Amino acid sequence: MIRLIPFIYSSDIAYPMELGEIYSSFFYDGALLDSDGAPIVTPYALSVVNEMQYKQIADTMWIVHEDYAQYKLTRTTTTTFSIDAVTFTRGPFLTRNDILNDDDVTMTPTATTGDTELTSSSAYFETGHVGALFKLTQPRPTALAKISTSGVAESSALEIKGNFSFNTHGTWTGTVELQRNNNSYGWEVYRTFIASNDRNIQFSATENDYDVEYRIVSTGSSMGSFSADLTANSSTVSGIARITKINSTTNADITVIYDFASTDATKRWAEGAWSDAQGYPNSICFYGNRCIYGSERMVWLSKVDDYENFDADVKDADSFSIALSTANEIKWLDTVDDAIVIGTSGAPWTVQTNKVGTPITPTNFTAREQAGAGSKAIQAVKVNNALLYVDDVGKKIREFGYNTEESKYTTPDMSVLAEHLTNDSSISGIAYQSNPESILWVWLADGTLLSFTYEREQNVMAWAEHPIDGDVGSVTVIPSTDEDEVWLAIERTVNGSDIICIERFADRILPTSIEDTFFVDSGVTYDSTTATSIPVAHLVGETVAILADGVVLDTQVVDASGNITLTTGAKVVQAGLPYTYQVSPMRMDISPNGSSTHGTTKRIPELVLSLLNSRDVTFGDSTSDLFDVDTTTADLINKSDITGLFTGDVPVHSNGGFSIDDSIVISGSKPSPCTVRAIVARTDITGR
Numbered sequence: 054m055i056r057l058i059p060f061i062y063s064s065d066i067a068y069p070m071e072l073g074e075i076y077s078s079f080f081y082d083g084a085l086l087d088s089d090g091a092p093i094v095t096p097y098a099l100s101v102v103n104e105m106q107y108k109q110i111a112d113t114m115w116i117v118h119e120d121y122a123q124y125k126l127t128r129t130t131t132t133t134f135s136i137d138a139v140t141f142t143r144g145p146f147l148t149r150n151d152i153l154n155d156d157d158v159t160m161t162p163t164a165t166t167g168d169t170e171l172t173s174s175s176a177y178f179e180t181g182h183v184g185a186l187f188k189l190t191q192p193r194p195t196a197l198a199k200i201s202t203s204g205v206a207e208s209s210a211l212e213i214k215g216n217f218s219f220n221t222h223g224t225w226t227g228t229v230e231l232q233r234n235n236n237s238y239g240w241e242v243y244r245t246f247i248a249s250n251d252r253n254i255q256f257s258a259t260e261n262d263y264d265v266e267y268r269i270v271s272t273g274s275s276m277g278s279f280s281a282d283l284t285a286n287s288s289t290v291s292g293i294a295r296i297t298k299i300n301s302t303t304n305a306d307i308t309v310i311y312d313f314a315s316t317d318a319t320k321r322w323a324e325g326a327w328s329d330a331q332g333y334p335n336s337i338c339f340y341g342n343r344c345i346y347g348s349e350r351m352v353w354l355s356k357v358d359d360y361e362n363f364d365a366d367v368k369d370a371d372s373f374s375i376a377l378s379t380a381n382e383i384k385w386l387d388t389v390d391d392a393i394v395i396g397t398s399g400a401p402w403t404v405q406t407n408k409v410g411t412p413i414t415p416t417n418f419t420a421r422e423q424a425g426a427g428s429k430a431i432q433a434v435k436v437n438n439a440l441l442y443v444d445d446v447g448k449k450i451r452e453f454g455y456n457t458e459e460s461k462y463t464t465p466d467m468s469v470l471a472e473h474l475t476n477d478s479s480i481s482g483i484a485y486q487s488n489p490e491s492i493l494w495v496w497l498a499d500g501t502l503l504s505f506t507y508e509r510e511q512n513v514m515a516w517a518e519h520p521i522d523g524d525v526g527s528v529t530v531i532p533s534t535d536e537d538e539v540w541l542a543i544e545r546t547v548n549g550s551d552i553i554c555i556e557r558f559a560d561r562i563l564p565t566s567i568e569d570t571f572f573v574d575s576g577v578t579y580d581s582t583t584a585t586s587i588p589v590a591h592l593v594g595e596t597v598a599i600l601a602d603g604v605v606l607d608t609q610v611v612d613a614s615g616n617i618t619l620t621t622g623a624k625v626v627q628a629g630l631p632y633t634y635q636v637s638p639m640r641m642d643i644s645p646n647g648s649s650t651h652g653t654t655k656r657i658p659e660l661v662l663s664l665l666n667s668r669d670v671t672f673g674d675s676t677s678d679l680f681d682v683d684t685t686t687a688d689l690i691n692k693s694d695i696t697g698l699f700t701g702d703v704p705v706h707s708n709g710g711f712s713i714d715d716s717i718v719i720s721g722s723k724p725s726p727c728t729v730r731a732i733v734a735r736t737d738i739t740g741r
Contacts, residue, residue, distance in 0.1 A: 054526030055553060056102040057542050062112055062128060067531035069540040071555060074099040077126075079134060080540070083557070088132045095136055096121060103482065103527070106385065106432045108337050115139070115360075119335040119348065122184070122327070142293065142310050143263070144363035145353045145374060146188050146323035147331070159318040160189055162294070166312045171294060174318070176302035181330030183296055187307070190291045190321035191314040200269045201280035208269040208283065210234065212312075213260045215287040217267065221246070221254040222280045227273020229281060231256070234266040243267065250277070261364070261371075263293065263311035289321070290314035326353070326374075335430065338386040340393050341412050343372075347383040347395060351376055352404065352420075354413070366415065373415035377402055377422075384428040389440055394453060396428035398445050401453055403462065425464030426451055434485040434493065436507060441467065441493055447479030448472070450493065450505060467505065471516035474503055484528045486537045489561050494539065500524025502541075522574060522630050523554070536561055545575065548594035563666050563726060567697035568603035568625040572724045576629020583622040589629075590615030598631035598724040603697055605669065605723045627724060635676065636719040636729055660705050661733040662719065666698045669725040672705045674716045680705075682719075698726065 060068040060079065068086075071078040078085060078092040086092075097105065097118070107116045112128040116136075123139040150158060158177065163170040171187060198211040219231055226249045233243040246254045260267075269281050292313035298306035327333050334346035334353070344360035346353045356362040357370040365372050377383070381399030388394060393413070395402040404420050406413050427445030434441050439454035449468040456463040468475070478499040486492045493505040502519040523545035530537050539558040544551060559571035571578065576597075579587045589597055589611045599606040601623035608631060609617045617628060662682065664670065673679040684699035693700035717734075721727050 054103075054524075054544060055099070055542050056105075057527040057529035057540055057555070058105075058107065059529045059531045060114060060126070060128065060134075061109060061531060064532050065534065066131075067533075068128075069529050069531055069538075069555075071542070072097065072102040072105070077134075077136070080555070081132070086132050091132060091134055093134050093136055096124065096138075104335075104430065106336050108339055110339065115337055115344070117334045117337045117346065119332050122333055123337075123346075139361060141186065141325075141327070141361055141363065142295075143361075144186065144188070144365060144372065145326040146186065146365075147326050149190070149321055149323045151320040151322075157320060159320050160187065160322040161318040162189065162292075162307070162309070162313050162316055164309070165292070165314070165316060166309050168297075168306070168308050169294075170300075171296070171305050171307045173303045178296070178299050178302050178305050179330055180299055181328060182305065182324075183299060183329065185296050185328035185330060186293055186310075186325030187296065188291055188293050188323045188325075189313055189319050190289050190323075191317060191319050193285065193288055193290050194314055196285045196288065198268060198283040199281070200271065202271055203276045203279065204271070205273070206271050208281075210266040210268045211283055211285060212264070212266050212290065213285045214263055214265065214291065215285070216257065216259050217286055218257040218284050219244075219254065219269070220256075220282055220284075221248075222282075223253075223278035224250050225273075225277040225279035226250050227271065227276045227279070229254075229279070230270045230272060231283070232268050232270055234268075235262060236264045240268070254281075259368070261366070261368075263291075326351070336383055336386040336432075338388055338393065340388045345386055345393060347386045349382050350379060352383070352386070352393075352395065369412070369414040369417075371415055375404060375418070375420050377420060379422065381427065384430045384445075385432050385442065387433045387435060387440055389435065389453065390438060390455060394433075394440060396433060396442055396453075399427045401425050401428065401462070401464065423462045423464075425453065425462070426466075429480070431480070431482060434483060436485060436487075436491065436493075437509065439509065441483065441485070441507070443480045443483060447481075447498075448475045450480075450483070450495065452509075467507070467514060468516070470514075474501075474516060474518060482527060484530045484539075486530045486539055488532075488536045494528045494530070496525045496528055500526065500544070502528070520632065522632070526553070543575070547592060554591070563695060563698075565695060566603070567668075567695055568600070570600070570603075570695075570698075570724075570726050571627050572600070572726055573598050573627055573629030574632050576627055579623075579626040579628070581624070583624045585619045585622045586616050587619065587623075587626045587628060588616055592630065595630060597628045600627040600724040602626075605725060629724075631722060631724065633720060633722040634727060638717055638732055657707050657717070657734045659735045660707065660717065661702050661731075662705060662729060663702045663731040663733070665700050665728040665730050666693050666695055667700070667725075667727040667729075668698050669721050669723040670727050671720050673718050673720075674707060676718055676720065679718065679720055 056072045058070050060070050069080045075095055076092050077095050105118045107114050114126040116124045124136055126136045129135050159174040161172045198208040200208040229246050230242050231244040232240045234240045269283055293311045294307040294309045296305045296307055334348040336347040338345050342357045344355040352375045356372045363372045381397040383397055385396040393404040401423050407417050407419055429443040429447045431443045439452050444451050449466050451464045452467050453464050478497040481496050481498045484494045491507050493507055495503040502525040504517045506515045523543040525543050527542040529540050541556050543554045545554050592611045593615050596608050596610050598608055670682040671679040672682050
């Protein structure tokens with residue numbers, strides 16, 4: 054089954070994306086984009102598209118999967134997209150070999166730069182290392198550059214990464230420059246110092262980049278007894294290469310990205326953390342202007358404002374990694390309040406600053422396991438100050454948030470009153486709709502569609518099942534002008550063939566005319582000149598419900614040419630698969646005089662149904678015994694703001710006798726709207 058995910062550029066520009074076998078298609082303004090930039094070829098097999106996780110900033114989406122290198126999907130124009138692998142050149146790296154292992158395995162480069170070879174002293178390389186980074190740390194050839202002159206001169210170049218110091222000596226008048234050459238792009242002035250027999254310089258700084266040279270240049274013609282020295286404080290130099298080909302278990306072709314110090318063998322080497330051999334991150338989020346990846350029990354945080362830089366160090370803006378002290382594997386990452394939240398197969402974790410009001414840094418963070426339930430590998434969704442996620446067995450929706458009463462994070466079960474809905478299957482995915490109602494859409498492995506209405510501030514948490522003539526395989530939600538659009542991928546059997554339909558829910562906010570209301574499944578709208586032959590080409594051989602100019606007509610089978618035929622012409626026609634809605638409220642237990650009617654024999658002779666913009670509603674005590682709700686009584690009609698629909702309170706009478714269950718069913722199968730605002734019952738109680 055394909056997958057749908059949202060590409061949301063802004064509140065008014067968004068695209069449902071269809072992910073299939075090595076392709077992605079895009080929909081915009083209700084139609085499929087078909088241009089030079091859409092659809093696009095992707096690296097993802099159909100078998101993994103439901104396992105991918107993603108995060109988006111503006112017009113770029115980052116996509117991760119444990120079996121694939123990270124990719125960026127970019128909107129290049131309004132109608133075109135491109136996808137490219139993220140190229141990492143600065144890590145992250147695994148723990149250095151000489152620290153991790155008590156062995157003498159060495160790595161030896163054939164040359165210090167360019168395309169060359171890397172040789173291991175024992176069998177190490179495998180096919181999955183193609184594309185992997187290797188970092189070699191070697192002794193520094195020289196740590197000092199000096200100059201001593203009375204005129205114009207320059208020192209030798211000194212390669213520096215890390216801390217360095219610059220000092221001048223003597224009594225001198227003139228100008229001296231500290232110059233910098235980044236990756237052989239040319240010398241530029243880094244610092245300028247001027248003296249008139251009145252000062253000497255003591256300057257120190259830190260160079261964070263690779264392949265950077267510094268030199269001392271005196272520009273005066275009468276420097277006196279001037280001398281200066283430039284010292285690299287690190288005794289080692291680290292170079293990085295990428296493996297391009299595996300020649301054997303001990304030899305590989307490489308491209309040097311940042312030069313090695315020498316061609317000497319070294320035990321101080323580190324393998325890149327991400328490759329086909331080591332695997333890739335399965336989760337991603339953004340926090341504090343850092344890109345954060347997670348996999349197994351590791352979390353990697355990029356350098357601030359540099360999402361592809363994982364060169365680890367201890368300065369505040371540097372990249373760093375966190376190893377969770379747990380046997381449970383990471384399933385998703387997200388953020389809530391001032392915390393990075395890590396969903397694992399066991400209890401969730403948080404990463405927070407040690408001091409309120411300060412950012413998370415390599416030396417200022419706390420990783421803490423929280424009390425709560427484990428997670429399935431399904432990306433959580435954020436709703437206000439909470440996260441909704443699927444538990445580790447895929448049967449429940451849990452809420453991760455801070456409980457002020459208990460002064461801690463908790464994960465209460467949001468499915469506790471509807472556990473039966475997932476008894477026969479497990480949750481495959483979730484998508485969140487914020488307008489016009491706050492609803493979490495949940496689909497199960499067997500194709501069942503559920504909804505969870507979630508208004509935490511109003512203490513409203515309600516579940517519903519949505520029977521569909523087909524299996525729902527994916528749901529996504531994008532913002533739109535008046536309300537969010539809900540898109541579904543549904544596998545249906547049409548005219549004897551299994552097909553996948555990409556469909557969109559009609560607006561929850563009704564139009565102003567009855568003929569424009571849309572209450573069919575997989576339907577189409579005909580809105581043109583008056584006609585009797587109406588095209589419904591995608592449902593050949595299927596029975597469809599019909600609303601023609603606001604009038605409900607008898608169902609018809611779509612003929613072989615893809616049409617239905619009306620006896621009377623109509624200008625606006627809605628036609629699609631019929632469905633039956635049903636409202637079955639919980640048993641109406643009350644507590645008169647401090648007691649309870651639970652388990653008591655009672656009868657409900659009359660109900661008052663409060664309806665909004667409704668028509669063709671039926672009522673009864675079972676689905677096999679339903680009666681029309683009469684909304685045509687003189688003092689009830691024409692109360693709706695939509696002509697032809699009913700809004701108001703209408704009494705209905707039940708013929709049922711006394712029972713414990715007091716069953717109530719409100720239902721309808723015609724292509725007409727129904728909204729039940731309230732059910733008020735008059736109850737007769739007898740005995741127990």
